[in-house]
Every structure is written in C-alpha cells, then in structure tokens.
Amino acid sequence: MFHGGDLDAxxxxxxxxxxPWIDLSTGINPVPYPLPPFEASALQRLPSAVDLLALKRLAAEAYGAPGSEGVAAAPGSQILIETLPRLRARSNVAVVGPTYAEHAAAWARGGHAIEMVPDLPAAGRFEAVVVVNPNNPDGRVHDAGRLAEVARDLGARGGLLVVDEAFADFEPGFDEPGDLGPAVVRLRSFGKSYGLAGLRLGFALAEPGLARRIEAALGPWAVSGPAIAAGLAAFPDRAWRQEAALARAQDAARLDRMIERGGGRIVGGTSLFRTAVFADGPTLFRRLGEAGLYVRRFPERPNQLRFGLPPDKGAWCRLSRVLKPV
Incomplete structure (x- = not known):
C-alpha cells in the first residue's frame, strides 16, 4: 500500500x-501553527484528565459537535480508522471509493466483508458505510442531505456511517457540520490542518455511548501531554485558522495554474492538495523525483499525480522549473 510522506523511499x-527533498506527497498544511514552548511538565508527567476534558470541549466547539461527551480523542485519526472495525460484529461494509485505502484495509483486517462502491449506497444493502468527505484524492464533497438519508437508514437497522472529514477544516461548508445522528461517527484530523502531523492528534465525534467505547478501546493516556498542550493552544486561535484557510485556498489556486501550465488537467482536490492527470504521469513523476520533489502517485492510475502545497518560495520555484512548459 502506497502512502505519502515516505522520503526514505x-x-x-x-x-x-x-x-533537501521537498515533500509534496502529503496533504498536510505546509505552514504549521506557531506553537508556544511546551512546559516541561507536558513531557514529564502522565497526561492530565482535566486537560484532556478541556481539549475535548474545544474540539467539540471547533468541529460542531454537540458537546465534549460526544468526542473521543486519539493519537491521530489513523488509529481511529483501525479501531472502529474492532467495535462492530462482522458485517457487510461499503466503502465509497476510490478513496484512502486504509479504510477498506482496516475493515478487512477486522473480518468484515468489504465492497467498494462508487457512491453512497441505497437503503438496506449494508450494515456499515464508510465515506471520506471531502474525498482523498479527488476532493469530492457528498451532499449533506444524502448523508443524512444514509445515516437514518443505518440508524434504523443498528448500522454505522463513518464519515472521514480529515480534509474538511479549510473547506467551504464544513464550518458548522452539525450532528448527523446516533448512527454516525465523524473523524477529524488536527495534524493536517494545523501542520503538526507528527504530534498525532485526531478526534472521533459520535453519540456519547460510542465515543466512550472508542476511548475505552484506545486505553488510558492515549493522547500525549504535548499533543493535548498543542490542541489547547491552537483551537482557541480562530483568527489563525481563518487566515490559514484563506491562504491555503490561494495557494491551491496558484498550484492549479502551475499544474495546468505544465500540461496537467486538474481532476479534483482540496485546499491542501490538488490531483491532476498528465499525458505521461510516470515520466513526470521521474522528472520530479530527480529534482528532489516527491509527489503522490497511484500505481492503479499511473497518469494521475497528487500534489501537496509547497511550503515556501524556494519550493515553489523548484516545482515551477520542473512544470515549466517545454
């Protein structure tokens, strides 16, 4: 399974x-939140339950959850993807794709029967449905009304709708996503939008009973003291988040123009990554690699490449030289 961020490869x-290599293979904000220095106690003592509760309250406010009792904090959204299948009896699961491959892999490892479907499925076909919204790698956004319909159908049958919103923070229409109902768990990634992926911090938003089961499955002290401190510092800074959303949208538009000048056709993306098709994707991937630029490729779609945002002027210039029309 291919992932972004593997500069060793x-x-x-x-x-x-x-x-230095320029890693454009992930969808992580290249301009991180300016964290204040950590207090030594964040590293020296076990994470505080009081601080964790404060973090969950801030996350509920930031992500539009009804309250902290419906928030489960985790060391990154990936561990939540791994955990959810272990909380369900073996069942038929639809994964709307193509999408982030770890979802199908995690449910398959849990013994579930997986079917990849191109769109949200009709009522009654599955016990669980997984959808990435906005989708990775094409940025597709699913209609909120249709998601609510699927949630109601699954809720009536004891099913579960998993909505992975890892790339939603900077996207229009996700500021106040609201509550889709008791059959839904929404996943959010702190590290992607705040540019602090190495901290490993993510959240599941669900009805309180399911949130408690998720946290119980993760065990005590699942979130580190530094990660809690980072969330406590960053979440209240709404101005930074608004400014970052605007700046990254402008960067994405600039990247679109650069890709198109280089012969690419944009097929989707979000404010944190752009996906394009080229006449000869493998050759361009090689040229980029030889120039020290690492982008995301897709072996099953070799002419498609996904570009993260360059972090600074030097990186923009290096990318521009490779994508310069011949």
Missing part, C-alpha cells in the same frame, strides 16, 4: 536528487 528511488 524517495531517496532510494532517486539517490542523485538534490537535497
């Missing part, structure tokens, strides 16, 4: 590429 594939 990039160096092995392109040993003569110039350093």
């Amino acid at each position: 990039a160096r092995r594939a392109f040993p003569d590429a110039p350093e």
Whole structure:
C-alpha cells in the first residue's frame, strides 16, 4: 500500500536528487501553527484528565459537535480508522471509493466483508458505510442531505456511517457540520490542518455511548501531554485558522495554474492538495523525483499525480522549473 510522506523511499528511488527533498506527497498544511514552548511538565508527567476534558470541549466547539461527551480523542485519526472495525460484529461494509485505502484495509483486517462502491449506497444493502468527505484524492464533497438519508437508514437497522472529514477544516461548508445522528461517527484530523502531523492528534465525534467505547478501546493516556498542550493552544486561535484557510485556498489556486501550465488537467482536490492527470504521469513523476520533489502517485492510475502545497518560495520555484512548459 502506497502512502505519502515516505522520503526514505524517495531517496532510494532517486539517490542523485538534490537535497533537501521537498515533500509534496502529503496533504498536510505546509505552514504549521506557531506553537508556544511546551512546559516541561507536558513531557514529564502522565497526561492530565482535566486537560484532556478541556481539549475535548474545544474540539467539540471547533468541529460542531454537540458537546465534549460526544468526542473521543486519539493519537491521530489513523488509529481511529483501525479501531472502529474492532467495535462492530462482522458485517457487510461499503466503502465509497476510490478513496484512502486504509479504510477498506482496516475493515478487512477486522473480518468484515468489504465492497467498494462508487457512491453512497441505497437503503438496506449494508450494515456499515464508510465515506471520506471531502474525498482523498479527488476532493469530492457528498451532499449533506444524502448523508443524512444514509445515516437514518443505518440508524434504523443498528448500522454505522463513518464519515472521514480529515480534509474538511479549510473547506467551504464544513464550518458548522452539525450532528448527523446516533448512527454516525465523524473523524477529524488536527495534524493536517494545523501542520503538526507528527504530534498525532485526531478526534472521533459520535453519540456519547460510542465515543466512550472508542476511548475505552484506545486505553488510558492515549493522547500525549504535548499533543493535548498543542490542541489547547491552537483551537482557541480562530483568527489563525481563518487566515490559514484563506491562504491555503490561494495557494491551491496558484498550484492549479502551475499544474495546468505544465500540461496537467486538474481532476479534483482540496485546499491542501490538488490531483491532476498528465499525458505521461510516470515520466513526470521521474522528472520530479530527480529534482528532489516527491509527489503522490497511484500505481492503479499511473497518469494521475497528487500534489501537496509547497511550503515556501524556494519550493515553489523548484516545482515551477520542473512544470515549466517545454
């Protein structure tokens, strides 16, 4: 399974590429939140239950959850993807795709029967449905009314709708997503939008009983003291989040123009990544790699490449030189 962010693999594939590498293979905000220094106690003592509760209250407010009792905090959204299948009896699961491959893999590892479907399925076909919204890698956004219909159908049958909103923070229409009902769990990624993926902090938003089951499955002290401190510092800074959303949208538009000048056709994305099709994707991937630029490729769709946002002027210039029309 291919993932972004593996610069060791990039160096092995392109040993003569110039350093430093520019990693455009992830959808992480390249301009991180300016965290204040940690207090030493965040590293020296076990995480505080009081601080964790305060973090969950801030997350509920930021993500439009009814209250902290419906928030489960985790060391990144990936562990939540792994945990949810273990909380369900073996069942028929629809994954709306193509999408982030770890969802189907996690449910399959849990012994569930997986079917990839191109759209939200009709009523009564599955016991669980997984959808990434906005989708990765094409940025597709699903209609809120249709999601609510699927949630009602699943809720009436004891099912579950998993909505992965890892890339929703900077997207229009996700500011106040609201509550889709008791059959829904929404996943949010702190690290992607705040540019702090190494902290490993994510959240599941669900009805309180399910949120408690998720936290019980994760065990005590699942979220580190530094990650809690980072969330407590960053969540209240609404101005930064608004400014970052605007700046990244402008960056995405700039990246679109650069890709199109280089012969690419934009097929989707979000404010944190853009996906394009090229006449000869493998050759462009090689040229980028030889220039020390790592983008996300898709072996099953070799002419499609996904570009994260360059972090600074130097990175923009290096990318522009490779994408310059011949």
